[in-house]
Amino acid sequence: MGYPGLHRILWTREQFAVFRDASGQSYVVDAYCPHLGANLSVGGRVMGSCIECPFHGWQFSGKDGKCTRIPYAEKVPEFAKIKVWPSCEVGGMILVWYHCDGVSPTWQVPEQxxxxxxxxxxxxxxxxxxxxxxxxxxxxxxxxxxxxxxxxxxxxxxxxxxxxxxxxxxxxxxxxxxxxxxxxxxxxxxxxxxxxxxxxxxxxxxxxxxxxxxxxxxxxxxxxxxxxxxxxxxxxxxxxxxxxxxxxxxxxxxxxxxxxxxxxxxxxxxxxxxxxxxxxxxxxxxxxxxxxxxxxxxxxxxxxxWYSQFYSENSPKFPSQNTGLDW
Missing domain, CATH: 3.90.380.10 (Naphthalene 1,2-dioxygenase Alpha Subunit; Chain A, domain 1)
Incomplete structure (x- = not known):
């Protein structure tokens, strides 16, 4: 993935669109446009610090997820936005913070x-x-x-x-x-x-x-x-x-x-x-x-x-799972 550039990640139950702006800053957002569900990472373009939907040209900011432009609309609704996922770059990798309860990051990944x-x-x-x-x-x-x-x-x-x-x-x-x-x-x-x-x-x-x-x-x-x-x-x-x-x-x-x-x-x-x-x-x-x-x-x-701290009551479970990891 070069920059500016665009990439798609499939992770468990989530799909992300990952892109860089011209300065090299990376952003991770939900892959699907909230307008009519187009996949932003398939045919979408990076426009400044925004990602443009390939279907109708809606543009969403990688910083806060807000829609900044709708080519054919007079006004952009305040509620038009996509989810921005907390992320960081360490060791040549883009790491995304995921918590099933939506909790914000509680610790940072250290740099080597x-x-x-x-x-x-x-x-x-x-x-x-x-x-x-x-x-x-x-x-x-x-x-x-x-x-x-x-x-x-x-x-x-x-x-x-x-x-x-x-x-x-x-x-x-x-x-x-x-x-x-x-x-x-x-x-x-x-x-x-x-x-x-x-x-x-x-x-x-x-x-x-x-x-x-x-x-x-x-x-x-x-x-x-x-x-x-x-x-x-x-x-x-x-x-x-x-x-x-x-x-x-x-x-x-x-x-x-x-x-x-x-x-x-x-x-x-x-x-x-x-x-x-x-x-x-x-x-x-x-x-x-x-x-x-x-x-x-x-x-x-x-x-x-020690590892049990990374689970919560709402952690995704396999459909046939009742308790524990016996599946």
Missing amino acids: EEVASGAWVFHGTTEHFVNAHVQEIPENAADAAHLSFLHEPWIMNGVDLRHTKSKFWRFMKHHWKAEWQPEPDMHCSCLIVKHSLTIFGKHFPLLDMMISARQIGPGLVFLIFQHDFLGCGVMIHSVTPVEPLLQHVTHRIYYQRSVPSIIPKFLLWAESIQFERDVMIWNNKQYLSKPLLVKEDAAIQRHRR
Whole structure:
């Protein structure tokens, strides 16, 4: 999407028209014109800071949604307007605040300073579609036990879980130490991961890497990489509901300018392999509202209590759902 430009987003039960004015300021509004229902993002034009309906030329301000011009009318009614959605731009993404009760934003998404200043530059993105409830994906952060089992095999073993235990690459193993905790800012939590690698059972400290995964709200994670030799960067992980049991997941990586691009591209590739192992689980698992846990799984229950803040009594539910997530 360039600017000035126009884009359409389908998100759960909402359709948005997203556009920029000539200065680059972005706006997010309801996609449908309140006049006769034309889709503003299909054939509409950006006129200054307004979007023009392709059907009759009505123009709506991206700032407050008010209709500013009707080509064939003497007067524009005061009540003629469309909804403007609160939004911000972070890490090359336009993020929209959505609350089923219409509550205004109660917190802001922080900028990654190095990305905003240009010190860390974009090196690629991956996209996945996952057949799971939106809560399943971030819950992995609190499930430290799965890291040692699912993600221990070397990445060259691939993503098919029927073959990841292959003896061919058994001499190389990933090792993970992880701890998840909610932050004082209630809408944030943090997972600290120490990754190491052994080859024929020998630990190579030069390959150790610290990863800080900061969850911001229900569907955004900043994974910050720190390595003495490979440098620093961030992978921005986002989860967007497309349907009740279909999530669109992206990973965007930004890395130090001084580091050769092969390093962040390798990290993005390695992350996608490990993530796709999880996808194979998510696509075929069942959500259990009352799982059988042991004391070492205590963080999972703490994560569920923390994540429950993002639901309300009016949160959209699947038609067959009565209570919980058993659908």
